[in-house]
Amino acid sequence: MQTKENTGRHLIEIRDIGKDYQTGANTVSAIRHMNFQVDDGEFISIMGQSGSGKSTLLAVLGGLNHPSRGQVLVDSLDVYGLTSEQRADFRSEYIGIIFQSFQLIPYLTVLENIKLPMAITGITAKKQDEMARSVLEKVGLGAKAERLPDQLSGGEQERVAIARAIVNRPPILLADEPTGSLDSETAEGVMALLRQLNKEGLTIIMVTHNPDACHHADRTILVRDGLCLS
Amino acid sequence: MKLYNISCNNLRRRKGKVIFLVLGLGLGIATIVTLLSITESMTRDIEDRLDRFGANIVMVPKSENLALSYGGITVGGVNYAAQEFAEKDLAGIREIENRENLGTVAPKVLGAAQVMGRQVLLMGVDFAVELPLKIWWHLDGTAPAGADELIVGDEAAEILDLAIGNTLPLGQRTFTVAAILQATGAAEDGLIIGDLHAMQEVLGKEGIISLVEIAAFCRDCPITELVLQLSEKFPGAKVTALRQAVMAKMQSVELFKAFSYGIAGLVIFIGSLLVFVTMMGAVNERTREIGIFRAIGFRRGHVMQIILLEAIVVGFLGGFSGFVGGNLIAWSVLPLVIPKGTFAGVNFSLGALAILLSIALSLLASLYPARKGSSLDPSEALRAL
Amino acid sequence: MSYDLEKYREKRERVLGVKKRGLGFAYVAGLVSLAILLGLGLVVIPRSIAFLQNRQLEDAIYKLSGERAKAELVLAELKRQDGVREVTRDPHGSRVVVTFNKEKLDTARISAFFLQKGAQAVLLNEIGHHQRLHTMKKEAAQEIGQ
Numbered sequence: 103m104q105t106k107e108n109t110g111r112h113l114i115e116i117r118d119i120g121k122d123y124q125t126g127a128n129t130v131s132a133i134r135h136m137n138f139q140v141d142d143g144e145f146i147s148i149m150g151q152s153g154s155g156k157s158t159l160l161a162v163l164g165g166l167n168h169p170s171r172g173q174v175l176v177d178s179l180d181v182y183g184l185t186s187e188q189r190a191d192f193r194s195e196y197i198g199i200i201f202q203s204f205q206l207i208p209y210l211t212v213l214e215n216i217k218l219p220m221a222i223t224g225i226t227a228k229k230q231d232e233m234a235r236s237v238l239e240k241v242g243l244g245a246k247a248e249r250l251p252d253q254l255s256g257g258e259q260e261r262v263a264i265a266r267a268i269v270n271r272p273p274i275l276l277a278d279e280p281t282g283s284l285d286s287e288t289a290e291g292v293m294a295l296l297r298q299l300n301k302e303g304l305t306i307i308m309v310t311h312n313p314d315a316c317h318h319a320d321r322t323i324l325v326r327d328g329l330c331l332s
Numbered sequence: 333m334k335l336y337n338i339s340c341n342n343l344r345r346r347k348g349k350v351i352f353l354v355l356g357l358g359l360g361i362a363t364i365v366t367l368l369s370i371t372e373s374m375t376r377d378i379e380d381r382l383d384r385f386g387a388n389i390v391m392v393p394k395s396e397n398l399a400l401s402y403g404g405i406t407v408g409g410v411n412y413a414a415q416e417f418a419e420k421d422l423a424g425i426r427e428i429e430n431r432e433n434l435g436t437v438a439p440k441v442l443g444a445a446q447v448m449g450r451q452v453l454l455m456g457v458d459f460a461v462e463l464p465l466k467i468w469w470h471l472d473g474t475a476p477a478g479a480d481e482l483i484v485g486d487e488a489a490e491i492l493d494l495a496i497g498n499t500l501p502l503g504q505r506t507f508t509v510a511a512i513l514q515a516t517g518a519a520e521d522g523l524i525i526g527d528l529h530a531m532q533e534v535l536g537k538e539g540i541i542s543l544v545e546i547a548a549f550c551r552d553c554p555i556t557e558l559v560l561q562l563s564e565k566f567p568g569a570k571v572t573a574l575r576q577a578v579m580a581k582m583q584s585v586e587l588f589k590a591f592s593y594g595i596a597g598l599v600i601f602i603g604s605l606l607v608f609v610t611m612m613g614a615v616n617e618r619t620r621e622i623g624i625f626r627a628i629g630f631r632r633g634h635v636m637q638i639i640l641l642e643a644i645v646v647g648f649l650g651g652f653s654g655f656v657g658g659n660l661i662a663w664s665v666l667p668l669v670i671p672k673g674t675f676a677g678v679n680f681s682l683g684a685l686a687i688l689l690s691i692a693l694s695l696l697a698s699l700y701p702a703r704k705g706s707s708l709d710p711s712e713a714l715r716a717l
Numbered sequence: 718m719s720y721d722l723e724k725y726r727e728k729r730e731r732v733l734g735v736k737k738r739g740l741g742f743a744y745v746a747g748l749v750s751l752a753i754l755l756g757l758g759l760v761v762i763p764r765s766i767a768f769l770q771n772r773q774l775e776d777a778i779y780k781l782s783g784e785r786a787k788a789e790l791v792l793a794e795l796k797r798q799d800g801v802r803e804v805t806r807d808p809h810g811s812r813v814v815v816t817f818n819k820e821k822l823d824t825a826r827i828s829a830f831f832l833q834k835g836a837q838a839v840l841l842n843e844i845g846h847h848q849r850l851h852t853m854k855k856e857a858a859q860e861i862g863q
Contacts, residue, residue, distance in 0.1 A: 142720035167711035194629025195728040209345035217333035563841035590765040636743040692750035
């Protein structure tokens with residue numbers, strides 16, 4: 103059991119983390135050294151070129167990728183001090199993830215995709231349905247609940263991915279290039295939706311290489327060669 | 333949404349693979365069900381026969397032979413005695429220790445005779461004791477009322493072109509056909525059956541008895557003991573309980589059963605291998621999906637549960653279709669295995685067992701793939717995203 | 718900007734609580750499957766092996782008369798013959814059950830052996846070993862039942 107007194111009372115604290123990959127005899131550092139905090143309700147964008155380590159950082163933040171060194175504290179929990187099963191529960195309770203290119207399950211309908219995170223929570227079928235339909239309305243896809251993902255446009259799929267990420271009401275939303283594959287108009291709509299969710303209290307950490315998307319964030323962290331620049 | 337919804341949806345999406353798996357498992361289970369259904373029908377057939385004449389004992393003259401061997405090599409047996417019984421000695425049958433268990437004693441004389449230019453087997457019986465003993469005999473016509481009336485076996489009647497009411501000269505006497513015995517599928521079909529003393533006269537075997545059939549009173553009395561006591565009383569006789577003769581058939585059924593288990597084991601092993609390979613392939617194909625499940629908070633156990641639930645569904649379908657298929661095959665091939673045999677019927681406990689076995693095999697064959705799938709590091713799985 | 722630690726207390730407790738979910742299913746499924754397979758195997762395999770091992774065994778039941786001491790000597794010698802598995806007296810005392818391998822021996826040769834040794838033996842019955850044991854067990858059960 104790993105709890106630490108979160109002296110600074112930040113929701114997320116990244117302490118001296120680094121992530122190395124072994125490729126043959128060489129060691130490549132995806133994250134060399136990073137240190138930063140995120141407060142509850144903040145909208146942070148992490149910007150950098152491809153290969154700069156920003157997606158790795160997001161995976162580390164989400165409890166998906168064990169850092170080679172350092173600590174990730176979320177709500178005073180040392181994420182990588184938890185057991186693998188506790189970490190799975192941590193992801194279920196705290197984190198909503200929007201993947202690059204949506205990653206919806208192709209054989210499940212829009213509604214079923216959204217209900218997916220609730221399959222392990224013990225919420226009743228009726229309540230699940232209510233919650234899923236409510237978020238579906240929120241992202242503006244109420245009429246497309248029974249469609250399969252491949253019957254939707256890119257922007258709509260992105261909205262389904264957002265709905266799935268927030269349906270369990272996690273405090274933190276991690277978004278990996280949420281507008282990467284969308285046209286500017288659709289991207290703008292998605293960003294407005296994220297801004298709206300942030301206003302409702304959701305802490306958002308968004309990885310992007312698009313400077314326009316950063317304007318919606320409260321703060322931008324620039325990442326280059328595995329280092330935080332600002 | 334529950335985990336089983338994910339499993340069911342995935343199975344619906346991969347119909348081709350599911351059909352392939354169900355067929356593989358179903359084939360294995362069908363093989364077992366077919367073999368066991370056939371052995372059950374064979375056993376049922378034997379039990380039917382036991383019910384018919386389980387309490388009967390047959391006493392025939394012993395044909396003694398002595399084994400000749402040179403330096404340990406048997407070169408054959410020499411027949412040195414084959415005598416028939418004297419009718420007057422049969423009273424001894426009722427002198428054995430367990431005589432209170434003896435019911436009807438039905439002596440018979442057997443011999444070949446030339447009838448209308450053909451060699452035919454004649455049997456002389458005491459109709460008064462014989463007919464109540466042969467409850468499985470069905471006669472067209474009426475039972476013989478006098479010593480000059482005959483029953484003709486179905487085959488014999490056809491060959492000799494005999495019908496009810498026809499007369500038939502045998503030796504110095506003329507007999508009337510009183511009844512035709514409906515086909516029994518046994519030796520009686522080729523016989524002409526007449527009164528004991530009349531046939532002794534026709535065959536020139538006055539006072540001679542070829543074999544004695546003895547019905548025991550009870551179905552559960554110690555037949556083996558009766559056989560031994562009769563053998564002791566008549567050292568020149570070979571006494572056999574028909575139950576023993578019928579049970580000897582059981583030996584071959586048992587052998588068939590043991591062979592069936594061997595085949596079944598092999599088929600099941602191949603079926604399990606098929607499930608294992610297919611499930612491994614499915615897990616590898618689903619790396620991306622498993623990555624998503626893990627990323628949104630599914631525990632390893634949840635991923636295993638999804639895969640194992642699929643295995644349970646496949647196992648159930650395989651078991652059920654195998655059971656239905658096996659019974660259909662057994663029903664259709666049974667007439668080839670046991671002529672005139674009847675299908676033992678659908679055994680529902682075998683069905684339950686077949687389904688349980690199929691599910692167990694499917695689950696066990698899927699355990700490693702499920703474990704492998706659930707152990708995927710989420711970050712590794714996410715690289716496939 | 719600080720936040721209230723109490724805000725996510727429930728979530729934190731759920732994460733830190735050691736509540737098993739899901740994993741048990743795989744264990745239970747595996748164990749039950751294994752139990753079913755082992756159970757079926759234990760029922761089927763030993764029975765088939767025992768049957769295959771004993772199927773060539775046959776019992777010949779003889780009635781012995783004459784001097785008992787001499788008969789004992791003959792039986793002891795018979796026991797040593799190749800193909801003879803067992804020679805036992807049945808409960809009546811005067812009968813002898815010779816269990817032999819029918820691939821190596823037959824009743825004619827056993828009778829010839831008795832004849833050679835001057836023992837008065839009459840073959841009463843010949844029956845499969847497996848079948849005789851089965852019948853004896855059944856008849857014993859019926860006697861108890863009565």
